[in-house]
Amino acid sequence: MGNELIQAPLAGTGAANQDVFSETLQALAATDRNIVVVTSDSRGSGKLVPFGKKYPAQIVEVGIAEQNLVGMAAGLASAGKKVFAVSPACFLTARALEQIKNDVAYSNNPVKLIGISAGVSYGALGSTHHSLHDFAVLRAIHNMTIVVPADSFETTQAVQQVAASEQPYYLRFGKKPMPLLDETGETTFQIGKGRVIRRGSDVAIIANGETVYPALQAAQKLATENGIEATVVSMHTIKPLDEKLLSELALECKAILTVEEHSVNGGLGEACASWLLKNRYHKPFDILGIPDEYTVTGSQVEILNHYGISESGITSRVKTLLNTLT
Amino acid sequence: MEATKDVTLTLHNSLLTDDSSLITHHLSLKSREYRRNILKYIYKAKAGHTGGSLSCIDILNVLYNEVLNVSPETFTSPDRDRYIQSKGHCVEALFVVLADKGFFPESDLETLCKYQSHYIGHPTRKVNGVEQNTGALGHGLPMSAGVALAAKMDNRDYRVFTLMGDGELPEGSNWEAALTAAHYKLDNLCAIVDLNGLQITGPTKDVCNTEPLDKKFESFGWAVRHVDGNDVVALKEAFDALPFEKGKPSVMIAHTVKGKGVSFMENELKWHHGVPSEEQYKIAMQELSPAP
Numbered sequence A: 001m002g003n004e005l006i007q008a009p010l011a012g013t014g015a016a017n018q019d020v021f022s023e024t025l026q027a028l029a030a031t032d033r034n035i036v037v038v039t040s041d042s043r044g045s046g047k048l049v050p051f052g053k054k055y056p057a058q059i060v061e062v063g064i065a066e067q068n069l070v071g072m073a074a075g076l077a078s079a080g081k082k083v084f085a086v087s088p089a090c091f092l093t094a095r096a097l098e099q100i101k102n103d104v105a106y107s108n109n110p111v112k113l114i115g116i117s118a119g120v121s122y123g124a125l126g127s128t129h130h131s132l133h134d135f136a137v138l139r140a141i142h143n144m145t146i147v148v149p150a151d152s153f154e155t156t157q158a159v160q161q162v163a164a165s166e167q168p169y170y171l172r173f174g175k176k177p178m179p180l181l182d183e184t185g186e187t188t189f190q191i192g193k194g195r196v197i198r199r200g201s202d203v204a205i206i207a208n209g210e211t212v213y214p215a216l217q218a219a220q221k222l223a224t225e226n227g228i229e230a231t232v233v234s235m236h237t238i239k240p241l242d243e244k245l246l247s248e249l250a251l252e253c254k255a256i257l258t259v260e261e262h263s264v265n266g267g268l269g270e271a272c273a274s275w276l277l278k279n280r281y282h283k284p285f286d287i288l289g290i291p292d293e294y295t296v297t298g299s300q301v302e303i304l305n306h307y308g309i310s311e312s313g314i315t316s317r318v319k320t321l322l323n324t325l326t
Numbered sequence B: 001m002e003a004t005k006d007v008t009l010t011l012h013n014s015l016l017t018d019d020s021s022l023i024t025h026h027l028s029l030k031s032r033e034y035r036r037n038i039l040k041y042i043y044k045a046k047a048g049h050t051g052g053s054l055s056c057i058d059i060l061n062v063l064y065n066e067v068l069n070v071s072p073e074t075f076t077s078p079d080r081d082r083y084i085q086s087k088g089h090c091v092e093a094l095f096v097v098l099a100d101k102g103f104f105p106e107s108d109l110e111t112l113c114k115y116q117s118h119y120i121g122h123p124t125r126k127v128n129g130v131e132q133n134t135g136a137l138g139h140g141l142p143m144s145a146g147v148a149l150a151a152k153m154d155n156r157d158y159r160v161f162t163l164m165g166d167g168e169l170p171e172g173s174n175w176e177a178a179l180t181a182a183h184y185k186l187d188n189l190c191a192i193v194d195l196n197g198l199q200i201t202g203p204t205k206d207v208c209n210t211e212p213l214d215k216k217f218e219s220f221g222w223a224v225r226h227v228d229g230n231d232v233v234a235l236k237e238a239f240d241a242l243p244f245e246k247g248k249p250s251v252m253i254a255h256t257v258k259g260k261g262v263s264f265m266e267n268e269l270k271w272h273h274g275v276p277s278e279e280q281y282k283i284a285m286q287e288l289s290p291a292p
């Protein structure tokens, strides 16, 4: 990336990733009149109301019509616009899946699909509003890069990089405020390269998005209370997967746990498992995600706690996993 | 409200008999009770879709108390009428009516949106009386058309009703189903559009204009009728007139006010999913007093 780093105003302040996204996009749009945002009655949730006020000529509203959103975005992109199609991840990647597959990926129109309020961000609104399928379906589509930033740094970087790229992307954001994750002082971000947040040789915890933070909390707890040293990776890019980093982790650590705010079927965990097994890395391995069941009712935090996607849940999963070694 | 300007208001006053004025009185009291309960449970849950629930509650009131042949006892009958709420986000309206009709104890709603409750922020079949899981917009009409077609196949007399938001109309699935419903002459199907003129971003006409809506449905082969969707008498009359035309699906364009019944919520965008503060809750309940 030759781009100069643009400091989004919210970066580093513990803002929600999707808020950092909209701030970054505003900063980019100030100098690039070719950037167009397309929304489907979603500008409020996407925190794009200020964008619409500042750049009314650069926002297109299609109404509640996600298929139309993606189809139009593909058309706009094919005519040279730098298009960000923004809608809740649940509707964007389910309702408009065929438009994503054919109009964006297959036809190679460089639309940036932005899935907001992802995972179980919508909490008690229930399964219609959860996106626990998006990694799985998009992983199976050729020519689709899937990026799930963990904090404001990764978000700012990811938005700048995809804006400068001529390829289709899916970026997934939640709405929970996230602290900056920089225990190792890692200051580079590259799509397709996992970011090591913490180093330790007992276990590797591979997470993405909003689950990286509880993974880091668990690692700190494991170190102070149990003398277990964990590496924590923000595997922000699920596809293409950072195979080099995976093989390093498999060689360095005794066990691997993946964590994601997604179904245990077809997401980050299975992507890692399949690569590791195919390449003969036989390690104790487990996938922590939302199980294949009728999702419990609650706020996002209650749902994540219920399924152990939390500091204490990850801690106990790691211990169970390491116990299989003895 | 501009949207209500050209409503063909029926002269229902001249038609009122003693009997019907009793019904009217009863229904108006019910509407007030339902509005109070909508606010009560949204206030307790600290979540909910206030404006759209208040705009559609008179429609649900008339449907469940005067039109549908459903009750907790008949809910498993293959001959029951079906109600599928396409604008699922206004689940509070549905839940308070179902509780009133005895599908579950009203006290269950104390758990609305709480950890491990079955009462989530959208209709789900885990709750007794709910026909279909909705919440993603643009699903009610296609599913309803399917249920209505099954009635025709099996020579059953039940009818199917679906309630749609005006903001959800741009979903293409609605228009695909509109074609199919007319093609199969589903005159046992009735779609009600809650035309409150607002969605999340702003006025529906500014977000994605769907007018002239009646002409669109007509050209798709539907029988159309405008109705004041906050007037229980007008609603009852309209439902009594179904099917509006034999051999055609019916659509009721219900002109409503979003936030209806609470002065500071009426036609105010922010009450789409606004939750009242303690102060606002008190004022709102006062406006909806006395409790029936």
Ligand SMILES: Cc1ncc(C[n+]2csc(CCOP(=O)(O)OP(=O)(O)O)c2C)c(N)n1
Pocket (backbone or CB within 6 Å): A040, A041, A042, A064, A066, A091, A095, B049, B051, B052, B053, B055, B087, B089, B090, B135, B136, B137, B138, B164, B165, B166, B167, B168, B169, B194, B196, B198, B199, B200, B204, B258, B272
């Ligand atoms: C497919 C889909 N897209 C987006 C949403 C998010 N959403 C929920 S309510 C709403 C606005 C609905 O407006 P309208 O249909 O006019 O409903 P009402 O005014 O009756 O509340 C939106 C965009 C959704 N539930 N489903």
Ligand SMILES: [Mg+2]
Pocket (backbone or CB within 6 Å): B165, B166, B167, B194, B195, B196, B197, B198, B199, B204
């Ligand atoms: Mg509306």
